[in-house]
Amino acid sequence: MQEPLAGFTVAVTAARRREELGALLERRGARVYYAPAIQIVPLADDTELLAATEQCLAEPLDVVVATTGIGFRGWVEAADGWGLGERLHAQFGRARLLTRGPKARGAIRAAGLVDTWSPPSESSSEVLEYLLAQDLHGCRIAVQLHGEPLPDFVHALREAGACVVEVPVYRWVLPDDVAPLRRLVDLATARQVDAVAFTSAPAAASLLRIADEAGTGPAMLAAFRADVVPACVGPVTAGPFESRDVPTVQPERARLGALVREIVRVLPSRTRRLPVAGHSLEVRGHAVVLDGELVPLPPGPMAVLRALVRRPGRVLSRAELLRALPGVGSDEHAVEMAVTRLRGALGGVRVVQTVVKRGYRLAFDAEQDGSGCLSDDEEVGEFAS
Secondary structure, eight states: OOOTTTTOEEEEOOSSSHHHHHHHHHHTTOEEEEOOOOEEOOGGGOHHHHHHHHHHHHSOOSEEEEOOHHHHHHHHHHHHHTTOHHHHHHHHHHSEEEESSHHHHHHHHHTTOOOOBOOTTOOHHHHHHHHHTSOOTTOEEEEEEESSOOHHHHHHHHHTTOEEEEEEESOEEOOSOOHHHHHHHHHHHTTOOSEEEESSHHHHHHHHHHHHHHTOHHHHHHHHHHTSEEEESSHHHHHHHHTTTOOOBOOSSOOHHHHHHHHHHHHHHTOOEEEETTEEEEEOSSEEEETTEEEEOOHHHHHHHHHHHHSTTOOBOHHHHHHHSTTOTTOTHHHHHHHHHHHHHTTTOOOEEEETTTEEEEOBOHHHHOSOOOOGGGSSOOEEO
């Protein structure tokens, strides 16, 4: 029995925990392409975090919102390194401490502090609702961020009269080496990855930025809207895509394991099994499953097969198939070569039939499929082997 992601390629854009996410995907059969979209600015060198910490110390804080455990711990450790740890701890002790979830709550308690409230949903939106239900006029609120801004959250607090200090713990920038990210733009645009996993909004924004700078942004977005799945760990992460009208898939809970399970649910559901030349054929990302056996295919033959499978039983001319082949120019001989390689890779199974003077068609068994996909103009014609 095939692993659920066998034959699919999933790109991982995470900077932190990328090995863990990649291992979870590989364990389920996926081919993983690593393209880190961000890197973390070291805390000790982060002048923005230092400035925000000093702003927190300038006047008493009324509320501190801790969004992540690792972010809160990192903030405390950085303050200790700057000699500001005791003063910051004292500020925390005088404020109401709100946590978004159990990990942030655990970090606060590990620091010897007492949290005031945490939402059952572990969501920032519920924290915001809790705060907005109170009179915030003149209230000083420190919001500990974790790599990604919360503009709507902060704006709503300020509109309610609060003075908000944004604390950007673990700020993210583009990686030093953006070549893998540029390559991912090309792969996604050419439909040579099946899904791209995002665990932060900055990673999604970075990929979009690189594509825009290369002039391929619209083409890549078209691929994401049609064939490539943008799998985002949560709604904040999905924001950069959804602001461009690109639908995303998200797990119910913002966890790596849940994200992988969502990818496992979505990718196989997008495939279709077809009866072809007396065999069962399922087309996956970089491979086909022929009578239950996984057969990897090169990009050219796979592109030809995909085009034929989209219109089962219909003859496609060499010119039409040439447009489906990635980067081969105008030589229709490339189509013949791709078909030959496809037949060879499938052990001589004639899944593709040559229609004399017209082109090629999938050897689709319409009667066995029961879908009636065979069109009138394909029911007659001369075939060559």
